């Protein structure tokens with residue numbers, strides 16, 4: 001099984017379970033004796049908060065663990081660890097949680113990719129294009145991040161590397177116009193999937209959100225049920241700020257899936273659970289590095305297991 005939180009050969013990071021045992025030893029002891037009462041789960045709560053689960057998810061998990069302990073369902077450390085793993089997985093499967101990428105029955109499927117600069121949008125698009133090419137699909141990348149010239153070149157390089165087609169424009173061009181041209185080219189060339197990059201920085205966040213709305217409107221004008229996926233890319237190392245960012249974006253456009261990047265750089269994967277819980281949007285992919293293969297289709301069972309036990 002591919003490792004999410006570290007590469008083969010890397011020294012293991014401290015797992016969530018190890019941190020719970022280090023910091024919350026007293027809690028573990030109390031829980032195992034079935035003696036859960038007010039205050040005895042405080043250290044567990046602190047570890048979960050420090051691991052980016054966020055307040056709402058942390059309180060829910062602590063409450064559930066407390067309930068299990070009181071009912072005598074947790075009597076050994078492995079039972080405690082297993083309960084936590086199962087609760088995290090259940091959290092990830094709650095509500096709107098289908099991790100599969102929706103492809104349209106008619107060509108092309110249009111995927112719009114949004115997120116702030118530096119979150120790893122362009123790298124994700126390159127990796128997703130590589131994955132779709134491997135599945136035998138034809139792919140066209142549209143460089144809608146016209147705010148930054150480097151982003152256009154970076155996407156072109158990815159297109160060449162993975163054998164995808166490319167539509168670009170000069171830096172400063174209208175992002176919505178690039179999206180329109182890309183879809184036109186996708187229809188004319190009969191490609192299977194069109195992936196459109198967007199800018200992540202404008203002078204004001206209100207300006208950025210207006211631009212994204214316009215891009216989505218222009219796409220829908222050309223293909224009424226498009227974009228078929230609007231994927232929001234979040235940096236997994238920035239903690240609760242990712243939740244704040246996600247709220248701003250989801251208020252502007254209907255986000256259909258989350259991509260959490262740089263998971264290889266953190267051992268605190270609680271943010272993946274927190275964003276899903278807060279937004280009721282499925283996590284669809286995890287990024288674990290800069291290479292084409294460093295993309296994982298999201299699997300709640302694998303994630304919960306590695307987060308708690310790895």
Ligand SMILES: Nc1nc2c(ncn2[C@@H]2O[C@H](COP(=O)(O)OP(=O)(O)OP(=O)(O)O)[C@@H](O)[C@H]2O)c(=O)[nH]1
Nearest residue numbers: 117118119120121122123151261262287288289290
């Ligand atoms: N370790 C690690 N680095 C990543 C991952 N995804 C992206 N990066 C790196 O993060 C940096 C930012 O990624 P970009 O893809 O350029 O980010 P962007 O959101 O497109 O931002 P701009 O290019 O500034 O528009 C680059 O140095 C990437 O190589 C990941 O999953 N793991």
